[in-house]
Amino acid sequence: MGTRVNQIGLQRNDYKGRPSTLCQGCGHNSISNQIIAVCYELSIEPHRIIKLSGIGCSSKSPAYFLGRSHGFNALHGRMPALATGAIMANRDLTGIGVSGDGDTGSIGLGQFKHMVRRNVPMIYIVENNGVYGLTKGQFSATADIGQELKYAGLNELPPIDICLEALAADVSFVARSFAGDAKQVRELLKAALSHKGTAVLDIISPCVTFNNHETSTKSYPYGKLHEEALQDITFIPEYDPIIVDVHEPGQVQAVRMHDGSHLVLRKLDPVKHDPTDKLAAFRLIEEARIENQFITGLIYVDEHRPNLHETTHLIQAPLVHLTEADLRPSAEALDRVLGEICCQ
Ligand SMILES: Cc1ncc(C[n+]2csc(CCOP(=O)(O)OP(=O)(O)O)c2C)c(N)n1
Ligand code: SF4
Numbered sequence: 001m002g003t004r005v006n007q008i009g010l011q012r013n014d015y016k017g018r019p020s021t022l023c024q025g026c027g028h029n030s031i032s033n034q035i036i037a038v039c040y041e042l043s044i045e046p047h048r049i050i051k052l053s054g055i056g057c058s059s060k061s062p063a064y065f066l067g068r069s070h071g072f073n074a075l076h077g078r079m080p081a082l083a084t085g086a087i088m089a090n091r092d093l094t095g096i097g098v099s100g101d102g103d104t105g106s107i108g109l110g111q112f113k114h115m116v117r118r119n120v121p122m123i124y125i126v127e128n129n130g131v132y133g134l135t136k137g138q139f140s141a142t143a144d145i146g147q148e149l150k151y152a153g154l155n156e157l158p159p160i161d162i163c164l165e166a167l168a169a170d171v172s173f174v175a176r177s178f179a180g181d182a183k184q185v186r187e188l189l190k191a192a193l194s195h196k197g198t199a200v201l202d203i204i205s206p207c208v209t210f211n212n213h214e215t216s217t218k219s220y221p222y223g224k225l226h227e228e229a230l231q232d233i234t235f236i237p238e239y240d241p242i243i244v245d246v247h248e249p250g251q252v253q254a255v256r257m258h259d260g261s262h263l264v265l266r267k268l269d270p271v272k273h274d275p276t277d278k279l280a281a282f283r284l285i286e287e288a289r290i291e292n293q294f295i296t297g298l299i300y301v302d303e304h305r306p307n308l309h310e311t312t313h314l315i316q317a318p319l320v321h322l323t324e325a326d327l328r329p330s331a332e333a334l335d336r337v338l339g340e341i342c343c344q
């Protein structure tokens with residue numbers, strides 16, 4: 001017991017970070033635990049990961065997982081720009097961004113949309129609790145309209161939907177989940193790690209201190225009572241054989257990820273959503289909003305959209321490994337450029 005190791009000889013404890021200082025029961029702690037479990041299970045080398053975050057309780061959480069990985073805690077809402085730069089400089093790194101609904105939906109919305117638009121290869125998690133937890137519970141941009149909180153008062157503004165914003169920015173992978181549904185969070189994380197572009201995970205992650213009333217759509221009681229999963233999701237790594245039991249034809253859909261792994265989606269009644277159909281994804285989110293439904297699962301995936309490295313025509317070698325000799329132009333090349341300028 002306790003000494004089991006994965007394929008690269010690491011124990012689960014090797015994927016942990018510092019002890020959490022977040023409130024006990026906070027949804028963000030549960031998501032950190034799933035990140036630890038998935039990285040251990042998939043035998044990911046910790047030094048290949050870079051954790052990125054902004055400001056908030058959610059953005060503090062990378063300190064509590066993957067203590068042997070790289071990390072950068074950016075300014076409030078500015079993580080996407082930093083992540084874009086870091087991943088451009090070293091394409092060998094796997095980026096795991098952790099943000100909050102305030103960090104992404106309020107101050108950082110512009111940055112978020114441009115990162116999605118560029119299809120920066122990374123996971124982008126929004127730990128969505130409908131409030132600014134760190135600054136004591138003000139409404140965030142994802143708070144429910146008409147909601148009343150003891151200290152924040154009445155929220156009269158309509159919520160921003162993170163998944164809808166991501167879709168509108170041409171996202172290539174977007175899913176919604178619930179911190180109380182550990183298995184679904186894990187399978188979506190695995191799929192997101194295999195995706196070649198930006199994978200947005202909007203995870204409802206209750207703030208037990210400021211927004212856990214059953215009337216709030218971001219609470220544990222609401223989530224447990226109302227979650228409607230679109231699919232039963234199983235991630236199959238590329239080294240495992242894909243055996244799909246097609247018991248009910250039309251109910252099972254296998255999505256091949258670019259690295260050869262597969263995502264097997266067993267569609268659950270009554271919703272039969274095709275996550276490769278973008279218009280259906282828009283409709284699904286809008287209908288769920290009108291009907292007050294809390295749908296979770298894979299909303300949209302497109303494994304063909306070019307990512308940042310492809311659209312910028314980056315060389316295969318990580319830029320960070322290039323030496324001065326690689327970067328310095330030859331005397332002939334300089335002469336040519338100077339000649340071209342002089343002749344204009
Ligand atoms: C530029 C700037 N503006 C405002 C703040 C104050 N501030 C700190 S965290 C935060 C909101 C965090 O909310 P969210 O991203 O939802 O994270 P949570 O704490 O709920 O996980 C705000 C407004 C700040 N640190 N920097
Ligand atoms: S204040 Fe809310 S979001 Fe922050 S740690 Fe506590 S429960 Fe989590």
Ligand SMILES: [Mg+2]
Pocket residue numbers: 056100101102127128129130131132133140
């Ligand atoms: Mg929040």
